[in-house]
Amino acid sequence: MTQAPAMHQHQPLHTSAALTDTTPEERTYAMFIHLGGLLSLLDLIFLGAIASGVMWWLRKDESTFIDDHGRETLNFHLSILLYVVAGGLAVAMTFGLGVVLFLPMLIGLWVVRLVAGIRGAMAANRGQHYRYPICIRFLAEPF
Numbered sequence: 001m002t003q004a005p006a007m008h009q010h011q012p013l014h015t016s017a018a019l020t021d022t023t024p025e026e027r028t029y030a031m032f033i034h035l036g037g038l039l040s041l042l043d044l045i046f047l048g049a050i051a052s053g054v055m056w057w058l059r060k061d062e063s064t065f066i067d068d069h070g071r072e073t074l075n076f077h078l079s080i081l082l083y084v085v086a087g088g089l090a091v092a093m094t095f096g097l098g099v100v101l102f103l104p105m106l107i108g109l110w111v112v113r114l115v116a117g118i119r120g121a122m123a124a125n126r127g128q129h130y131r132y133p134i135c136i137r138f139l140a141e142p143f
Contacts, residue, residue: 022065022127029059030069030124037073038117041110045084048113049077069124071139076116076132080109083134 022030033055040048056070087105091098116132123130 019127020065020129022063026063026065027125027127029055029063030066031121033066033070033073034117034121034124034130037077037120038114040077040080041113045077045081048117049074049081052077065127065129068129068141069120071141072130072132072135072137073120075137075139076113076135078138079132079134079136080113082136083109 033052036051036055037048039051040046052070052073056066056074060067060070084106087098087102091102112133120130120132
């Protein structure tokens with residue numbers, strides 16, 4: 001008698017996708033932290049960082065899940081700010097010639113913010129941790 005091969009459940013490649021024990025309120029609040037970050041799509045930098053930062057600051061001590069999502073979102077938006085400032089300096093240092101690279105970079109960052117913000121919100125809503133791409137972690141995790 002032939003046995004069928006065992007079905008293996010897909011395991012995440014990194015631990016940040018692991019499910020956590022969270023309440024629906026924690027998941028919803030963390031989702032809105034990510035969605036608040038999407039406000040930066042309107043002004044390119046500040047609105048999303050301010051919205052995410054304020055939301056994180058208000059509830060970071062109540063839940064490690066909210067703290068993790070808020071810290072990650074704020075780190076991402078600070079990273080974007082750094083990239084935009086560096087690109088602007090490159091444009092200035094090249095007397096405007098760098099704009100040829102700066103404008104496509106801005107478009108790329110806009111797309112990354114949109115896609116990553118939605119993916120982060122979806123992960124938070126599922127009770128999973130999420131790590132943004134191209135993110136410098138300025139605010140380290142507490143010990």
